[in-house]
Amino acid sequence: MKxxxxxxxxxxxxxxxxxxxxxxxxxxxxxxxxxxxxxxxTVAETxxxxxTQATEETAAEDTANLSGTISLAGSTSMEKLCEAMSExxxxxxPGITVTVEYTGSGAGLESLASGSVDIGNxxxxxxxxxxxxxxxxxxxxxxxxxxIEDKENTVTDISAExxxxxxxxxxxxxxxxxxxxxxxxxxxxxxxxxxxxAFEELLEVADNCAxxxxxxxxxxxxxKVASTPGAIGYVSLDVVDDSVIAISIDGTEPTEEKILEGNxxxxxxxxxxxxxxxxxxNDLVKTWFDFIKSEDGKSVISQVGLIIPE
Amino acid sequence: xxxxxxxxxxAKIIFMIxxxxxxxxxxxxxxxxxxxxxxxxxxxxxxELLFGTKWAPTAKTPSxxxxxxxxxSVVGTFASVLIGVPIGLLTAVFLSEIAKKHLxxxxxxxxxxxxxxxxxxxxxxxxxxxxxxxxxxxxxxxxSDFSHQFTGGANMLSAxxxxxxxxxxxxxSVSTSSLKAVPGNLRSASLALGATKMQTIFQVxxxxxxxxxxxxxxxGIGRALGEAMAIxxxxxxxxxxxxxxxxxxxxxxxIVSEMGYAQGLHRQVLFSVGLVLYIFIMIxxxxxxxxxxxGVGEL
Numbered sequence: 001m002k003x004x005x006x007x008x009x010x011x012x013x014x015x016x017x018x019x020x021x022x023x024x025x026x027x028x029x030x031x032x033x034x035x036x037x038x039x040x041x042t043v044a045e046t047x048x049x050x051x052t053q054a055t056e057e058t059a060a061e062d063t064a065n066l067s068g069t070i071s072l073a074g075s076t077s078m079e080k081l082c083e084a085m086s087e088x089x090x091x092x093x094p095g096i097t098v099t100v101e102y103t104g105s106g107a108g109l110e111s112l113a114s115g116s117v118d119i120g121n122x123x124x125x126x127x128x129x130x131x132x133x134x135x136x137x138x139x140x141x142x143x144x145x146x147x148i149e150d151k152e153n154t155v156t157d158i159s160a161e162x163x164x165x166x167x168x169x170x171x172x173x174x175x176x177x178x179x180x181x182x183x184x185x186x187x188x189x190x191x192x193x194x195x196x197x198a199f200e201e202l203l204e205v206a207d208n209c210a211x212x213x214x215x216x217x218x219x220x221x222x223x224k225v226a227s228t229p230g231a232i233g234y235v236s237l238d239v240v241d242d243s244v245i246a247i248s249i250d251g252t253e254p255t256e257e258k259i260l261e262g263n264x265x266x267x268x269x270x271x272x273x274x275x276x277x278x279x280x281x282n283d284l285v286k287t288w289f290d291f292i293k294s295e296d297g298k299s300v301i302s303q304v305g306l307i308i309p310e
Numbered sequence: 311x312x313x314x315x316x317x318x319x320x321a322k323i324i325f326m327i328x329x330x331x332x333x334x335x336x337x338x339x340x341x342x343x344x345x346x347x348x349x350x351x352x353x354x355x356x357x358e359l360l361f362g363t364k365w366a367p368t369a370k371t372p373s374x375x376x377x378x379x380x381x382x383s384v385v386g387t388f389a390s391v392l393i394g395v396p397i398g399l400l401t402a403v404f405l406s407e408i409a410k411k412h413l414x415x416x417x418x419x420x421x422x423x424x425x426x427x428x429x430x431x432x433x434x435x436x437x438x439x440x441x442x443x444x445x446x447x448x449x450x451x452x453x454s455d456f457s458h459q460f461t462g463g464a465n466m467l468s469a470x471x472x473x474x475x476x477x478x479x480x481x482x483s484v485s486t487s488s489l490k491a492v493p494g495n496l497r498s499a500s501l502a503l504g505a506t507k508m509q510t511i512f513q514v515x516x517x518x519x520x521x522x523x524x525x526x527x528x529x530g531i532g533r534a535l536g537e538a539m540a541i542x543x544x545x546x547x548x549x550x551x552x553x554x555x556x557x558x559x560x561x562x563x564x565i566v567s568e569m570g571y572a573q574g575l576h577r578q579v580l581f582s583v584g585l586v587l588y589i590f591i592m593i594x595x596x597x598x599x600x601x602x603x604x605g606v607g608e609l
Binding site for chain 1: 369437567
C-alpha cells in the first residue's frame with residue numbers, strides 16, 4: 001500500500017517536472033525563432049553565395065536567392081505592424097530572416113546609431129540630433145486615433161486642451177463645453193495597449209488619466225461609447241463607423257486626408273530609420289523597403305489599421 | 311483464467327493512470343503558478359504589491375499595487391453570495407419541501423438551464439440591459455455631483471448582480487439535494503409534535519441539512535471568485551476602491567484584460583495576480599473540504 005502511494009507520487013512528480021519544463025521553454029519561444037527554424041535549411045544552402053550575392057540582378061528577379069538576416073529594433077507600438085510585415089515578407093522571401101526587438105523608439109535609434117541593427121523603429125519623428133547622426137527618416141505608415149462619442153452628443157469639435165482636461169477629470173460634464181447637461185463617461189483602453197500609449201503620449205496626459213472604464217479591445221470601446229449617453233472614447237481611425245461620432249480636434253476632422261496633411265493632432269508616424277538613404281543600404285534592407293512599398297506591403301499596413309503615407 | 315487476470319490487471323492500471331492524471335494536473339498547475347508568480351513578489355516587494363493602491367504598470371515610474379483589485383474580488387464575491395444564497399436557499403426549500411411534482415420539475419428545469427448558460431451571455435445581457443439601468447440609477451443618485459466620476463453603469467453593483475444570478479444554480483442544486491437527504495422521520499416527528507410546516511422547514515429540515523447547504527455556499531463563493539468573462543463585460547475595468555457605483559477590476563479581469571499586450575515585469579506581475587487568485591481559490595476549497603468532512607461526521 002505504501003509502495004503504491006510512493007509510486008503514484010513519484011510518477012506525478014516526474015510528470016509535473018516534465019510539464020513545467022515544457023511550459024518554460026514554450027513561453028520563451030518567440031516568433032522569430034520559429035521562422036528561423038523554417039528558413040534554416042534555405043539559409044544553409046545559400047550561405048556560400050552570401051558574400052557575392054550583392055549583384056543587382058539577383059535583387060531584381062531571382063529573389064529566392066537572397067538570404068541573410070535583417071535586424072530591426074525600436075518602438076513597442078510598432079509591434080503589430082512589424083510582426084505582420086515580417087511574417088508576410090518572410091513568406092515571400094523564405095531565405096531572409098527578419099528579427100525585431102521591441103525596445104522603445106529611443107533605444108531603437110541608439111542601436112541604429114551604434115550599428116548593431118539595420119533599421120531603427122520609432123513611433124515619432126526623428127529628433128535633430130538623431131538626424132545629424134546620419135539617421136534617415138523613412139515613414140512607412142501613419143497611425144491615426146479618432147476620439148469618438150455617442151450619436152446624441154452635440155459637441156462635435158473640441159480643443160486639444162479641453163480633451164486633455166476631460167481625460168484627466170478636470171471637465172466632467174458636457175455642459176462645460178457648451179453641450180447638454182450630461183455627465184462625461186471617460187472610456188479608455190487597458191494599460192499596455194498601443195492605442196492608449198499613443199493617445200496619452202500625443203495628448204500629453206500620460207499616466208494622468210482618470211478612466212471611468214478601461215476596456216480591453218477596440219470593439220468594446222466602440223460598442224460602449226455607442227451605447228452609453230455622454231461617453232467619450234478613443235479608437236484606431238480605421239474602425240470608426242456610423243454608430244458613433246468622430247470628434248474634430250481644434251477644428252480638424254479625423255480623416256485620412258487631414259492626417260496625411262499633418263494637421264490632425266492624434267496621429268503619429270511609424271518610422272523605420274536607416275543609417276543613410278535606403279539606396280545606400282544592402283540588398284536585404286532594400287528588398288525590405290521595396291516590399292513595404294509594394295501592394296503586398298500596403299495591404300499589410302491597411303490590415304493592421306494604419307494609414308499608408310504619401 | 312489467465313486471460314481474466316490480465317484483463318483485471320490492465321483495467322486496474324488504466325484506472326490508476328486516469329487517477330494519476332488528475333493529481334498530475336493539479337500538481338503541475340500549482341507548481342507552475344508558484345514558479346511564475348512568486349519571483350515577482352520579491353522583485354516588486356510584497357507590501358508594495360499586495361497593499362499598494364496604485365496600479366500604473368506602464369507609467370514612467372511603474373507601480374504595481376493590487377490592493378483595490380483584491381478588495382474588489384473579495385467584496386464582489388461576498389456581496390453576491392449575500393444576495394444569491396438566501397434566494398438560492400429559499401428556491402431549494404421550495405423545490406424539495408413545497409413544490410408539487412409538476413411545478414417542481416419546471417423550476418428545476420429552469421435552474422438547470424440557468425447553470426448551462428455560458429458566462430459570456432450573462433456578460434452580454436449585463437452590458438446591454440443592466441448597465442443602462444444602472445446608469446439611470448447612478449444619474450438619479452449622484453445627479454449633478456461633479457466630484458463623482460460617472461461610469462455609464464459599468465460598476466461594482468452590476469458585477470454583484472450578475473454574479474449573484476450566476477451562483478444561483480450551484481447553491482440551489484447542492485442545497486436541494488442536501489435538503490432532500492434529510493430523513494423523512496425528522497419531518498414526521500416535528501409535524502407530530504404540532505409544529506407547522508414552516509416551523510418544521512426552518513427549525514428542523516434546514517438545520518439538519520446545514521453542512522450540505524454550507525457546501526453549496528462555498529462552491530458559490532468559488533464560482534463568483536473565479537468568474538472572469540461576465541465581470542469583464544459589466545464592471546468597467548478601471549482600478550478603483552470597490553464602492554457600489556465605482557468602476558472596478560477584479561483579480562480575474564485584471565489578468566484577462568491586460569495579458570494581451572503586457573510585457574516584461576508588467577506581464578510577470580499578472581502571473582502574481584494569478585497566484586493570489588489561485589491561493590484564494592485554494593483557501594475556499596480547503597474550507598469546502600473541512601465542511602464536507604464535518605458533514606460526514608454528523609450524519
